Amino acid sequence: MSRLRIHRFAFLGDARPFGDREVIAEPREALEPRVRLGERPTDGLQAERHFAADEIGDGHGQAGIERRRGGRVHGGASISAHARARPGRAQKSAIPDNPRRKRGGIVEVPFRLRFAFAMNLSLYVVTVLIWGTTWIAIKWQLGSVPPPVSIAWRFWLAAAAMFVLLRAMRRPILPPRDAWRFLVAQGFALFCLNFLCFYYSEQVVPSGLVAVVFSTAPLLNSINGRLFMGRPLRQSAIAGALLGLAGIGCLFWQQMAGHVDDRATWIGLAIALAGTMCFSAGNLLSSRMQAMGLHPLATNGWAMLIGATILTAGSIAAGLPLAPDTSPRYLAALVYLAVPGSVIGFTAYLTLVGRIGPERAAYCTVLFPIVALAVSTVFEGYRWSPVAVAGLMLVVAGNLVAFDLTRRFFVRTA
Known part of the structure; x- marks a missing residue:
């Protein structure tokens, strides 16, 4: 048979x-x-x-x-x-x-189950911890150098590090011909437009509002995956994303108050939503290329190189100076954003996209603000209100629902 x-x-x-x-x-x-x-x-x-x-x-x-x-x-x-x-x-x-x-x-095979669980959990934790702290480095870069130039330098360095790593691991560097259209689209969406949108929105919109918009990424990944890739809509992933969105809203409720009637705020929110759409598109493109058998290290390296090239060309066309700031603070932030923030962060995250799907991997975006607030509590004296604590509990509940952990904890299976 x-x-x-x-x-x-x-x-x-x-x-x-x-x-x-x-x-x-x-x-x-x-x-x-x-x-x-x-x-x-x-x-x-x-x-x-x-x-x-x-x-x-x-x-x-x-x-x-x-x-x-x-x-x-x-x-x-x-x-x-x-x-x-x-x-x-x-x-x-x-x-x-x-x-x-x-x-x-x-x-x-219990060992296989435990190993894969530990691998996915490690990728998840690494992504959340790294991207939850990159806001400090981004804050150090603002002001002295135009954002497109800073982003371009970040991805030039990250792409170079990617190719060095690929050579050291003796992995193939050149992608197949069929992958180039996906690489160009990913480089333009994820490593160019996505960052430009969020750098601009951060200048006109409070960071809490931007975090709320970015936390819609799991929902957008679910919807776009259904529309463009035929993925099924999982009720647990959608319910978890909604709980996480509500939790982020509670966390930044005080910061959001008083900005609803500001027209510039709404424009900034629309740009942040466009950036989240670009982020979602990059997720799906990475998932598609991994389905072709391409490793995220190789695809990320080329996509970052393409994104950096587009940003550099745009900066030259706009007449922006390309020289970076040579202060130790700026250079330290640039290295942190390029290596941990891009090489490690994007590789871990997009590998997670290929392993558990873009819908659940994107739930990392709901946890970034919590790590950022924890860091702010230690270094900037952030005080947790009862509403913020309730938001934190909603985010945790959203994690349990999104990954079907409620069924594991509360439902006894035969």
Whole structure:
């Protein structure tokens, strides 16, 4: 009988050995029909599924696929001759047998689950901590150098660091021809327009209002993913995003008061929303390229280089001086934004996009302001009001809902 076997891996875009097989990562959206863990499909295919990253994810990441039909392997996987399926004969799982972990014929691999959970959680925490502190470096850069020039220098340095890292890791640098249109679009949207919009909006709108607008990224990713990529709308992701948006509104309620009637504020908010749309577009483009088997390090390096080129050309056309500030404070901020803020931050975040989907990965944007407020509490004397504490609780609740952790904690499954 034909059999469909699917394995989820911790790294994206590479062939990974599993037993005597070599499985190549492919987009999970290619799998039809979809079956849940422990269920049997109705089309005659027997399935064993091990989605380790679903411990914290929605399953829109990468999956290795082996399709066996009549002894042939489909989905790009290579398999040794003695391990090929034989028609009409039951297959022996390549997963080491552990009777204590069997349930209904499905073999679970606890270590794989724990490893993938730890990997995704680490990427999530790294992204939140780094991007929650970059506002300090951005604040140090404002005033002395025009924002487009500062952003261009940031991504020139980040792209150079990316290519050095790729060379040290002996990874391929040149992308395939089919990827260039996505790289140009990502560089223009994510590493050019996105930053220009937010730098401008920060100058005319209180940072709390900008944070509220940016926290709509999970909703925009869900909607845009449905419209342009055919992704299903997950109720948990949308409900978590709404809770997070309400929580951010409570956190910055005092800062938002008194700015509703200001016309310049509304213009700034519209620009911030446009920047969030560009951020969402960059997320989906990265997800699409990872589905093609491209590593985020390579795609980020080229996209940052394209974004820096566009910003530099625009600055020259506008007659802006290209020389950076040589003060230690500005240079320290530039290095922090280029290496931790861009190389590490964007690589961790966009890898997370490929692993758990752009809808849930974008929930990081709801947690950035909390880290920023925590830093402000230590260094600037920020005082937490009861409304702000309620907002913090809403954000935490949104995290639990967005990642289906409420079901894990409060619902007993058989």
